[in-house]
Amino acid sequence: MTNVVIEALTKRYGTTTAIDSVSLSIGEGEFVSLLGPSGCGKSTTLRLIAGFETADTGRILFDGEDVAHLPPNRRDIGMVFQSYALFPHMTVAQNLAFGLEMRKMLPAMIRSRVAKVLEMVRLVPEADRYPRALSGGQQQRVALARALVIEPRILLLDEPLANLDAKLRDEMREFITDLQRRVGITTIYVTHDQAEAMAMSDRIVVMFKGEVAQFGAPRDIYERPQGLEIATFIGQANFLQASVTNADGRTMAHTVLGARELLQDAPAEGPVSVLVRPEALTLANADEPGVVSGSIDSIHYSGSLTEYRVRLPGGEMVSVQVVGPGRQERGDAVGLRLAADPLWTIGRAA
Ligand SMILES: Nc1ncnc2c1ncn2[C@@H]1O[C@H](COP(=O)(O)OP(=O)(O)OP(=O)(O)O)[C@@H](O)[C@H]1O
Ligand SMILES: [Mg+2]
Structure with missing residues (x-):
């Protein structure tokens, strides 16, 4: 398991400061949500951790190691996007195998890993189907499986449930938190839905305008919000x-x-x-x-x-x-x- 420390991270796009001196310390196996209104810098923070973007200043440490020099594919992260970003011309099993093939894993090993994760996300019967022949919830589970199959150190999820209807969203919330607990993987979850963050997280980072407004357990944030803005945003x-x-x-x-x-x-x-x-x-x-x-x-x-x-x-x-x-x-x-x-x-x- 891996801890993630972020120190004074700042990212600007031209004259827009997307995030401004964000510092966080996330424990091993912890489920932390980044919560805040649209444009507050949640995805930017996640993309910096993943390595898809480079910070202007500040550091990101995984288990104490500065990862600045590592490209995304060497940071050992699993990422799930809102749009799922599945490969449309590959079956479910092929989507899962892809990342392992890139890592030059032996075919027998790949087959057993893929089988294990398909079981985990309850997609064994769909293994040979193409993404277009799956429901939204099933596609979402493929995306999750594809992130987990590489056995990453850290799982990063950016609004993974935003495209699902309310009932399915509730089911998937529970599914993800269950799975996260079983696997014990350090997880950073982006959402602008406060109920979702409250229900799923060990701790919540409330962000406003590129800054961390409060970082605490759901109960702390609900009962003792640090300021009017947070109090109104949560509940x-x-x-x-x-x-x-x-x-x-x-x-x-x-x-x-x-x-x-x-x-x-x-x-x-x-x-x-x-x-x-x-x-x-x-x-x-x-x-x-x-x-x-x-x-x-x-x-x-x-x-x-x-x-x-x-x-x-x-x-x-x-x-x-x-x-x-x-x-x-x-x-x-x-x-x-x-x-x-x-x-x-x-x-x-x-
Ligand atoms: N590639 C980019 N180029 C220019 N500006 C950007 C870029 N990416 C993000 N921004 C700006 O940075 C700020 C933070 O964006 P970010 O995507 O991190 O917000 P967010 O909290 O994920 O919002 P949402 O809930 O809408 O997804 C916004 O003002 C956004 O317009
Ligand atoms: Mg976003």
Whole structure:
């Protein structure tokens, strides 16, 4: 297994800085996603690691070895592209064998490797078919198999599920994470789908405008996003205006939902925004003691969850989620209660 260290990597195209001083340290066998909006530099970072592009400055180390002098085919990486890039005139088995033939492996060895990987990705019956005779999901598995058959040190995937429909995408997510765990290969996965990154990764690199905004476990990033932009990009976020007071060694945030202790990032006294995730709020009857009353402004039903947008007395809007279909109608008066500690400060209020 291989660890990947990136030090202050910068890549410019003319006047565009695609990535700007990106540093990352990825552990052996880790599954790390690069997540961020279109154009933030995810593919550029991946292509630099693969060796398809050359950095302007910075270093890339595999197990401590600087790989700058190595062309892509000598970096021992397996890469899967969004477009799959299969060879159309070769069968599935030939697509897989190609990389091994290039490495001058003995034919008997190639046959056994290809057979093993076909089994792994459940494509044994399709071995002699051409790519055009395969479904999107099957083509995707061929691309994955072709990357794995060379037994690379590192697996790089650039939006591999983007062309699949929602159901197949869910299946393939699970398939890829399962396979990755079994093989134990260090994997870097590019996506702009936050749910995908959350579900699959050991850690997530959130990128904005060519820079690393945060690098952490899905839970860290969801619960303690470093800034407004990340908080809104990952999941649903309510921002409540709060005022901060410091007394008796405790820092309290006062929001419309009541006072809470701020456990971290508490600034000096004054106005701040605090982050409250929808599941940290519970709905109650409007006349229950201790609740803040509001009214249901809109309802978004998605089967397993119902999201209510609730208008608070001062005009602030918050999202609340309940499991299942829920019983509220638009315009209903409801009570709201803050169910979970802590609150996280997310920057000064405007
Ligand atoms: N070959 C190139 N020539 C010029 N500019 C480029 C080139 N490749 C990328 N860029 C620019 O660098 C920036 C980062 O591009 P990159 O492809 O890495 O983004 P991305 O995060 O992968 O986006 P997407 O989610 O749309 O694939 C963009 O502004 C892009 O226009
Ligand atoms: Mg890209």
